[in-house]
Amino acid sequence: MKLRRKILFAIILLVFIPVIVMGTVTYVNFSGAMEKKSSNFYWISLLETDRKLKFALSEISSITNSAITQPAIQQSLKQPDFVLTYDRKQEINNLLINHPMITSFSLYGKDRLLYQYNAPLSFTEMKAQSWYGAMTNAEGRPVWSGPGENGSESSGQPVLIQARIVKDYYSLEDIGYLVVYVRPDLLDQIFWEAATLKKGDILLVNKQGNIVFGKSGEHIGQRTDFPFLESHYNKEQDYYIDYYQGEKSLITFLPSHNSDWYLAAITPMNLISSESISIRNIALILGIVSLLSAFLFDRYFVRRLVRSINSAVNGMKRVKQGIFMPITTPQRADDESDQLIDGFNLMSAQINELIEQVQTEQGRKKEAEMQALMAQINPHFIYNSLESINSMAVLQGNKDISRMVISLGKLLRISISQNQELIPLHMEFEHVRHYLDIQKFRFEDKFSYAIEIPEMLKSYMTQKLIVQPIVENALYHAIEQMEAPGIITIEAREMGQDIIIIVKDNGPGFDQATLFSLWDQEHSNQKKYSDSGVGLKNVHERLNIRFGSPYGILVCSSPGYGSTIRIRIPKILP
16 A cells, blocks of 8 residues: 555544544434433333223222122022023112223123123123133133224224123132123223323233234234243343334333233334434534545645655665665755655765775675685694594504594594584494594593494484484493493384484483483583583484474483483484
8 A cells, every 4th residue: 555545544544433433422322312211201101101001990890899799790690590680780780880981791601691781792702702711711800801902993893891700709619700891981091191202102012912002093903023022032121123113113111010911102213313313414524524634634745745755765766776866856845854855865875985885895805704714724634634643653553542543533524524414323323433432542441332223224314413412421420420330332223203212321320300400500510521512401402493392302310220311313214
């Protein structure tokens, strides 16, 4: 991405986006606050509506509670073939038709219609009603059925029905049924007094989703799918936003005192969001202004700054090619961008001078290096010198000096002359053999050694100088401390895809604490033979770095039982 675009993107990111985010957050928070405020308003309204509904229905239930315990109804239902007289009918009428909202009722025996007052249902029709099952399960408690669930709204004659079983006053046995029809004005009056916002509505719905009644009088009897009617609904709050009759609305709900009913308040969201439209418009205006400001800033400032930087970049490219040309600016503003160009011109001039100085010094340095190379001693000079010493020892008849010089020469050839890091295993063992032969002249008969390498393992490659440091440690830390003659054995074994090299001595051995002490202080302690340069830890780390964590050395020792060092390396063919 070009620098100019980066700066423009940064301005948009730091100015435009924060303004939009701030406006969006403000709008969302204000809308949420309005939703919660509207929900609280409706929740209080629903609570008051349910309180009034409970009072009105309880008033009707009190009348029927008193009526079904009176002798006129009790005696009439207890006698199977009893025929009501005119006086008995009037007495029953006086018990029930004494409330202005009760329009009619029906009194049924256990198997027939006993008496009805302006009621339309026969006994068979009564048993076919939707509320009949709930009435039988209620065990004498009143069951209410509103206009939207008993089918009266669709017939054009809406009515509120209370149905209940009549029980014997003394034995509590079922002796009949009482169905009371109440004017819908009872509900209309309660819901009309409920407080709502403009175009808002309050509904009474049952658990099956049928609208029992509504303040607006619309959609009564229709079926809805409110989520709070589901048995598994997890109630986190008393409101949510959903579509109702095709319009996005805030729906606040409250369980009614009647366990079969719910009260729901419906508020169109456009009424709630209308109060936050001004905040949304302000956020949009601020966003447009900030975006326009970003483009103007880019047009009149960033473009000139980027042009100066591009000129400096092109100048640097020319410097990289060895061309030192000053940068010219068509118009000067005497700001930091012009200072950048002036600084670059000064820097390129100084670099040009420095390059000329470096070239002169490089010529002198090469001449000095050539003279130093000519003065270096060729390693072959050392080998030739050792050969001369060996020849003199042979002429003098000193075979020990001859053998020692030969071993030292071969030792040096392996450790110095071989530039490659990996050497054949037999060469590494040969290096150890020459080392031990030289040490034999120093220790004389104080130790003996044995080297064993199978023929099939000789050609495998190994890292150089990994066995000799182990043998050196065995000499100086084990054999040298012994009074009796010591024995060092070196052998190679095959183990699957790996090779195990075992270095074993019969020295005094050491405990775990001594091993850790030697391991940690190996490079810092100035011991008698520390100039050998390589120790146990060094060998282990070199093998671990070269071949990986499974490879390295394993130390086994115990006081009085000698030491065994196992070196594990992979099989590597030349």
